[in-house]
Amino acid sequence: MLAETNFTAAFPVVEPVVRLRDFSRSFGANTVIDGLNLSIAPGEFVALLGRSGGGKTTLLRTLAGLDSVQGQDVLIPSSRAVVFQDARLLPWKKVWRNVALGLKGPGVRERAEAALNEVGLGHRIDAWPLTLSGGEAQRVALARALVREPKLLLLDEPFAALDALTRIKMHALVLELWRVHRPAILMVTHDVDEAVALADRILVLDAGRIVAEEHITVQRGERGDVGRVLRQRLLGHLGCEVTSEHFLSAVDVGASIVPFPQGASA
Amino acid sequence: MPKSTQLHRRIASLFSGHWVSPVVFLILWEAGSRLGLIPKSTLAAPSAVIGTLVEMLATGELPDNLFVSFLRVAAGLVIGLSIGITLALAAGLSRQGEAAIDPIMQIKRTIPTLALTPLFIVWFGIGETPKVALIAFASIFPVYLNLYSGIRGVDVRLIEGARSFGLSKTEVIWHVILPGALPSLLVGLRYSLSVSILVLVVAEQINASAGLGYLVNNARDFMRTDIIVVCLLVYAALGLGADGLVRLIERRALAWRPNLAEA
Ligand SMILES: Nc1ncnc2c1ncn2[C@@H]1O[C@H](COP(=O)(O)OP(=O)(O)OP(=O)(O)O)[C@@H](O)[C@H]1O
Ligand SMILES: [Mg+2]
Numbered sequence: 001m002l003a004e005t006n007f008t009a010a011f012p013v014v015e016p017v018v019r020l021r022d023f024s025r026s027f028g029a030n031t032v033i034d035g036l037n038l039s040i041a042p043g044e045f046v047a048l049l050g051r052s053g054g055g056k057t058t059l060l061r062t063l064a065g066l067d068s069v070q071g072q073d074v075l076i077p078s079s080r081a082v083v084f085q086d087a088r089l090l091p092w093k094k095v096w097r098n099v100a101l102g103l104k105g106p107g108v109r110e111r112a113e114a115a116l117n118e119v120g121l122g123h124r125i126d127a128w129p130l131t132l133s134g135g136e137a138q139r140v141a142l143a144r145a146l147v148r149e150p151k152l153l154l155l156d157e158p159f160a161a162l163d164a165l166t167r168i169k170m171h172a173l174v175l176e177l178w179r180v181h182r183p184a185i186l187m188v189t190h191d192v193d194e195a196v197a198l199a200d201r202i203l204v205l206d207a208g209r210i211v212a213e214e215h216i217t218v219q220r221g222e223r224g225d226v227g228r229v230l231r232q233r234l235l236g237h238l239g240c241e242v243t244s245e246h247f248l249s250a251v252d253v254g255a256s257i258v259p260f261p262q263g264a265s266a
Numbered sequence: 267m268p269k270s271t272q273l274h275r276r277i278a279s280l281f282s283g284h285w286v287s288p289v290v291f292l293i294l295w296e297a298g299s300r301l302g303l304i305p306k307s308t309l310a311a312p313s314a315v316i317g318t319l320v321e322m323l324a325t326g327e328l329p330d331n332l333f334v335s336f337l338r339v340a341a342g343l344v345i346g347l348s349i350g351i352t353l354a355l356a357a358g359l360s361r362q363g364e365a366a367i368d369p370i371m372q373i374k375r376t377i378p379t380l381a382l383t384p385l386f387i388v389w390f391g392i393g394e395t396p397k398v399a400l401i402a403f404a405s406i407f408p409v410y411l412n413l414y415s416g417i418r419g420v421d422v423r424l425i426e427g428a429r430s431f432g433l434s435k436t437e438v439i440w441h442v443i444l445p446g447a448l449p450s451l452l453v454g455l456r457y458s459l460s461v462s463i464l465v466l467v468v469a470e471q472i473n474a475s476a477g478l479g480y481l482v483n484n485a486r487d488f489m490r491t492d493i494i495v496v497c498l499l500v501y502a503a504l505g506l507g508a509d510g511l512v513r514l515i516e517r518r519a520l521a522w523r524p525n526l527a528e529a
Contacts, residue, residue, distance in 0.1 A: 064430045081431065088427035092445040092522045101441065102431045130524045148431070 017042050017151050017184045018063060021073040024208075025058055032058045034208030042151065043182040047195035049234060050205035056188045059205065060156050063186060080152040081145035081183075085160050087137035089129035089144075096125045099144045115147035116140070118180075119173060135166040139173070146177055153178075155187040159194070171198060175220065192234050196227040204237040212237040310492035318492040319499070327481075332500060335470065335477040338394065339462050339504075342401025347458060349402070350409035351451070357410075358417030358447070359439060371410055379404040379461075380468050387472060397469040404465040408457030416450025417443055452516050459508035463501065 018040040025033040032055040040046055050056050061067050062074065064082045089098045099112035116122050119139040129137060138158060145153055155174075159167045175198060178185055189195050195202045197220065204212040214234065218226045292312050298304040299311030310318070322328035353371065356363035379400060386403075390396040420443050428442045470479020478497050485493035 066426055066430055078432075082427070084423070084427065086423065088423055090424060090428070090442060090445070092448075092520075093441070094522075101428065102433045102437065128522045128524070130522065144431075 014041055016040055016075070017077045018186070019073075019075040020062075023062070023069075023072055023074060025055075025062065025067070032208055033062075036205075036209060038203075038210065040152070040184045040186060042184055045178060045185045045198060045200045046187070047199035047202045048186060048188045048205055049190070049192065049195055049202060049238060051238060052190075054205050055208050056205055057156055060154050060186065060188055063152065064154050077151040079148060079150045080154065081148050081150040082154045082156065083138070083141045083145050083158045085157040087129075087132075087134075087141040089132075089137055089140055091128065091130050093129070094125075095121070095127045095129060095132070095140055098129060098140060099147055101144065103147065111147055112143075115143040118146070118177065119143045135162050135170065138162065138170065142173070142177065146181055146183075149181060150183050153183040153185045155185065155189075157188050157190060160190065167194075174198065192231050192238070193227070195234070196223060196230055202230075202234065204234065206237075206239075307489045307491065310490075310495060314492045315495045315499070318490075319496045322493070322496060328496070328500070331477050331481050335466060335479070338397050338469070338477065339401060339466050342398045342465075343405050343458065343462050345398070346402035346405030346462070347409055347455070350406040350454070350458070351413060353406070354410045354413035354417065358414045359443070368414070371407065371414075375407055375411070379465060383468065383472070392473040396472060397466075397474075400469045401462045401465050405458040405462045408461055409451065409454035412450045412454025412457070413447055416447035416454075419450070420446035448519055449516075452512055452519070455515075456509060456512045459512065460505055463504050463508065467501065 016039040018038065020036055020038045023033060023036045023038070024031065036059070038059075048056050048059070058067075060082070062069060063076055064080060065076060089095075090101070093101070096109055096112040096116065099115055100108045103111065113122060113125055116125055119142050121136060121139055121143065124132065124136065124140075129140070132140065138161075141158070158174075159170050162170060171194065174185075187195075187198065196216070200216060202212075202214045202216070203210050212234070214230060216223065216226065216230065223230075295304070295309075296312050299306070299309070299314070304311075306314070319328070353367050357367040357371070358364070382403065383396075383400065386396040386399055390399055424446065425438055425442050428438050433441065467479060470477045471483065474480040474483070478500060482494055482497045485491075485497070
């Protein structure tokens with residue numbers, strides 16, 4: 001078995017980019033995150049799964065520095081960037097100015113252009129954001145995040161609003177960008193297959209705690225078999241019973257970049 | 267498509283155009299005047315109005331008085347818009363500002379500006395000051411209300427997105443909040459402009475010795491309905507001009523909107 005739990009040897013003792021110790025967050029009487037411990041190594045790709053309302057966005061907002069942490073033990077890098085489910089481009093700024101938002105110094109347009117070329121949108125550099133398709137807008141959001149060379153890239157269901165085909169392309173793009181820039185990534189997703197296809201480590205958040213943790217050491221693209229087992233386990237953690245027929249219908253996808261145990265083979 | 271149907275359609279659309287009914291109205295009006303159904307002291311004929319307009323332009327009577335009125339509106343607007351925008355920024359961008367300013371503005375909203383005319387005459391006399399002051403006072407509110415709610419209505423998700431990239435508070439205001447509130451500001455500007463012209467009409471009834479209102483008052487005394495109609499046309503043109511001006515600004519400033527961006 002190549003996918004193991006409590007597997008730590010792959011991550012030698014380096015200073016983590018993210019470290020939360022016994023972190024809690026509540027809204028009034030509603031405790032959303034409850035004594036959570038988390039550390040993310042530099043360049044690690046972590047996927048965060050969990051039920052709706054389980055506190056994933058709340059955790060991500062803390063890591064993005066959007067909420068005050070009230071003196072708790074929270075270490076986050078100063079260079080970080082977020083891609084939200086909605087691209088959140090400023091409609092009154094042309095695409096390249098959105099990418100360059102907050103950047104200072106000379107050659108800002110060139111930097112923005114380089115980032116846009118990386119996501120394949122160099123030709124839309126002077127477009128207005130409202131004229132972009134959903135997938136294009138999300139790619140601009142990725143460019144905007146990556147142009148800052150963040151140590152930590154936070155993705156909150158970045159592909160949830162995209163169609164299946166665009167999503168698969170985005171997965172490939174994210175992986176490529178991750179390989180080139182090597183930020184640590186924390187990606188919130190509802191899609192177990194997405195998590196299995198992309199991440200080094202998968203966390204399941206429930207009732208404010210991490211209830212399961214899975215490390216994946218199999219190469220991306222060769223995760224068909226392992227993925228199927230993992231998928232079932234993760235769905236179990238998420239409290240979703242899956243009948244065995246669900247799995248038997250799946251076929252290996254072999255060379256495809258993103259192994260979808262279910263959808264992509266059809 | 268066959269040519270004949272195309273032509274047919276073109277003719278049909280020509281006669282369903284929006285210009286048809288006004289033209290019919292004008293023809294009926296002219297005919298009524300010529301036939302003596304509409305006495306000159308009640309309403310001058312369109313042709314007479316045009317004649318008077320040309321004459322008043324030639325003698326400089328209309329341009330001179332229009333200029334006086336224009337200065338009043340301009341002065342009132344500059345003062346009113348500055349105050350309105352300043353107050354809206356203060357109330358929109360800070361909690362203390364909101365607590366201090368908004369309640370007063372809401373109270374002010376309940377008072378019809380024109381009802382203040384007698385008070386303004388008592389305070390400022392019957393010269394230029396009360397006229398300009400009334401216009402200024404009236405034009406504060408539309409621009410205040412719209413800009414204030416525009417600032418408050420800026421999508422918090424965009425503000426958060428910008429904050430997540432480490433933008434400072436000032437940068438967020440500059441790059442996100444102000445551009446986001448600009449469409450509302452322009453709506454407010456349009457209302458303020460039309461209100462200012464409305465107030466101008468009334469304010470110039472206060473013992474004016476020049477201006478459009480003066481022309482109207484004089485014409486009334488001499489039952490010159492042609493001059494009155496000319497002045498009405500000028501008021502309408504002022505309103506249209508103000509609207510066109512804001513539209514022009516909108517086209518420039520809001521080029522990012524998709525319906526405009528495509529064009
Ligand atoms: N600002 C807030 N004020 C009050 N309650 C909040 C606030 N933000 C989040 N919550 C509550 O915290 C809980 C967790 O919300 P959160 O958005 O983190 O869930 P999530 O895991 O991201 O869910 P989803 O998968 O649906 O996006 C929810 O019950 C939500 O109602
Ligand atoms: Mg969420």
